[in-house]
Amino acid sequence: MTPEAPTDDATEATGSGLEAEKSRRLALLDELRDSGTEPYPYRFDRTHTLDEVRQAWGTLEAGVETEDPVSVAGRIMLKRDSGKLIFATIRDRSGDIQLFISKAVVGDDEFDAIKRLDLGDWVGVVGTVMTTRKGELSVKPETLVLLSKAVRPLPDKWHGLTDVDTRFRQRYADLIVNEDARRNFEIRHETVASFRRTLASHGFIEVETPVLHPEVGGAHARPFTTHHNALDMPLYLRIAVELYLKRLIVGGMERVYEIARTFRNEGVSTRHNPEFTMMESYQAFGDWNDVMDLTEELITTAARDALGTTVVEIRGESVDLAEAWPRKRMIDYASEGTGVELHPSMPVEAARKIAADHDVFCEQRWGSGKIIEELFEQTAESSIVRPTFVTGHPVEISPLARVDRNDPHLTERFELFVDGRELANGYSELNDPVEQRARFEEEQAAKDAGDAEAGSVDEDYIRALEYGMPPTGGLGIGIDRLAMLLAGVDSIKEVILFPTLRPEA
RNA sequence: GCCUCUCUAGCUCAAUGGUAGAGCAGUGGACUUUUAAUCCAUUGGUUCUGGGUUCGAGCCCCAGGGGAGGCACCA
Numbered sequence: 001m002t003p004e005a006p007t008d009d010a011t012e013a014t015g016s017g018l019e020a021e022k023s024r025r026l027a028l029l030d031e032l033r034d035s036g037t038e039p040y041p042y043r044f045d046r047t048h049t050l051d052e053v054r055q056a057w058g059t060l061e062a063g064v065e066t067e068d069p070v071s072v073a074g075r076i077m078l079k080r081d082s083g084k085l086i087f088a089t090i091r092d093r094s095g096d097i098q099l100f101i102s103k104a105v106v107g108d109d110e111f112d113a114i115k116r117l118d119l120g121d122w123v124g125v126v127g128t129v130m131t132t133r134k135g136e137l138s139v140k141p142e143t144l145v146l147l148s149k150a151v152r153p154l155p156d157k158w159h160g161l162t163d164v165d166t167r168f169r170q171r172y173a174d175l176i177v178n179e180d181a182r183r184n185f186e187i188r189h190e191t192v193a194s195f196r197r198t199l200a201s202h203g204f205i206e207v208e209t210p211v212l213h214p215e216v217g218g219a220h221a222r223p224f225t226t227h228h229n230a231l232d233m234p235l236y237l238r239i240a241v242e243l244y245l246k247r248l249i250v251g252g253m254e255r256v257y258e259i260a261r262t263f264r265n266e267g268v269s270t271r272h273n274p275e276f277t278m279m280e281s282y283q284a285f286g287d288w289n290d291v292m293d294l295t296e297e298l299i300t301t302a303a304r305d306a307l308g309t310t311v312v313e314i315r316g317e318s319v320d321l322a323e324a325w326p327r328k329r330m331i332d333y334a335s336e337g338t339g340v341e342l343h344p345s346m347p348v349e350a351a352r353k354i355a356a357d358h359d360v361f362c363e364q365r366w367g368s369g370k371i372i373e374e375l376f377e378q379t380a381e382s383s384i385v386r387p388t389f390v391t392g393h394p395v396e397i398s399p400l401a402r403v404d405r406n407d408p409h410l411t412e413r414f415e416l417f418v419d420g421r422e423l424a425n426g427y428s429e430l431n432d433p434v435e436q437r438a439r440f441e442e443e444q445a446a447k448d449a450g451d452a453e454a455g456s457v458d459e460d461y462i463r464a465l466e467y468g469m470p471p472t473g474g475l476g477i478g479i480d481r482l483a484m485l486l487a488g489v490d491s492i493k494e495v496i497l498f499p500t501l502r503p504e505a
Numbered sequence: 506g507c508c509u510c511u512c513u514a515g516c517u518c519a520a521u522g523g524u525a526g527a528g529c530a531g532u533g534g535a536c537u538u539u540u541a542a543u544c545c546a547u548u549g550g551u552u553c554u555g556g557g558u559u560c561g562a563g564c565c566c567c568a569g570g571g572g573a574g575g576c577a578c579c580a
Contacts, residue, residue, distance in 0.1 A: 020515095087539045158528090370580085393580080
């Protein structure tokens with residue numbers, strides 16, 4: 001790197017802000033090329049990540065200059081020019097380290113070139129490890145090469161980016177300057193990786209099922225609709241993977257799971273993104289109790305793996321996820337919340353009156369079971385802070401779940417609630433093809449009556465059940481919401497790299 | 506879809522209805538142990554857009570756009 005004196009191009013680009021800054025840097029590109037330096041070389045060999053340097057030499061006393069050679073790379077985040085010395089802080093994925101650049105070591109020409117590097121540039125360094133008089137661990141370059149020239153300036157070096165719109169639209173810039181953002185996605189990664197390990201240890205096989213579904217099923221939600229040109233048919237982006245995974249249980253795969261991007265054409269909020277990620281698992285020969293046990297193991301293990309602890313802060317309270325999670329029936333929550341004993345077997349008129357007393361709106365077609373769920377949501381849901389299994393959902397709202405062996409109006413179903421949010425959902429799976437058809441037909445009737453989220457009869461799924469599905473326990477966990485819990489953030493956008501946004505104006 | 510708040514330099518933020526400013530970044534200069542380096546000098550503005558009120562609008566009013574929060578929706 002031996003650039004010539006600044007050209008007119010570089011100096012005349014005074015003018016205004018960003019455009020001037022970009023043209024100054026673009027002019028530097030030409031200068032570099034003219035002087036024989038490639039501003040975008042193809043590769044660089046490094047011997048250590050910055051954290052590895054810190055691990056290996058972190059205990060060095062102040063004022064020590066080793067002969068230990070290292071080759072490191074990173075982005076220039078800070079630069080302190082002090083005459084014949086330049087201090088620069090570079091950053092790679094593992095951390096930051098200081099470069100101690102001495103004019104006497106690198107030579108006059110290279111020193112001048114380094115002086116003209118910008119914040120944001122990527123550099124590769126070959127040098128030795130040392131500490132400064134104050135004890136700062138540093139790499140002293142013998143040579144320094146530009147790995148990529150940044151032509152757009154970084155956000156504020158101290159405040160980073162705060163405008164949330166810009167943070168999400170320009171996630172790349174957010175990740176460069178905001179450590180919290182990097183940490184959130186690390187936690188998300190560790191959570192998913194932990195799930196895979198736990199599931200593998202129990203003999204689950206990871207599978208991939210269609211994203212494009214010819215029929216909507218497995219949940220109540222409005223789908224995104226698309227069209228296949230060659231086949232000239234409508235297709236729907238999946239709202240759940242349940243029905244495909246249970247087909248695999250019929251096929252004898254016994255234990256399967258999918259980490260599935262799922263799409264629901266509904267509102268955007270701090271808890272909802274139109275595309276989100278669910279982990280769904282199904283295990284032959286198990287029931288809802290096995291699934292609740294698995295849920296606890298998956299989540300506490302993920303917390304341990306991602307955070308190094310099972311204690312998380314929820315609403316200012318320390319909650320140890322490793323303590324057993326209580327199980328309580330939805331009808332008991334709703335009964336306590338309303339002060340009236342509620343059960344799906346009650347006449348719908350009675351349920352409707354209680355709903356009216358609690359300002360809960362009821363659609364005409366709703367039965368007592370659906371109304372009880374609304375009452376639960378109205379009176380109890382948001383007050384559940386610690387992890388709790390809400391169990392025994394009415395049959396009416398659980399078309400794929402098996403009836404409770406002790407109460408024909410309830411199902412062997414649970415939802416996990418933490419911090420007022422639903423994190424997981426599971427049940428003993430309905431495997432009787434005749435009953436399943438009857439439940440589907442009720443769904444179809446609701447759909448015909450105007451319920452846009454109701455399902456319809458999935459004939460192929462019925463056919464699969466007719467071959468015989470063993471007793472099965474199924475589970476779905478919202479990965480985004482779990483990542484929110486573990487990262488301690490209030491918005492789902494903080495754990496989705498590129499959340500859905502309106503197009504830029 | 507409804508309500509409230511918000512939008513000023515590349516970034517972070519100021520500015521009673523009265524000349525649009527600071528810090529950082531950038532540019533020029535000094536400095537061989539800095540740590541958000543420091544010091545001196547300095548460039549940089551369609552105040553989201555379009556109307557309106559006013560002698561005068563970044564500020565007040567109306568409409569539109571982006572974003573955030575809440576409500577609704579989301580089993």
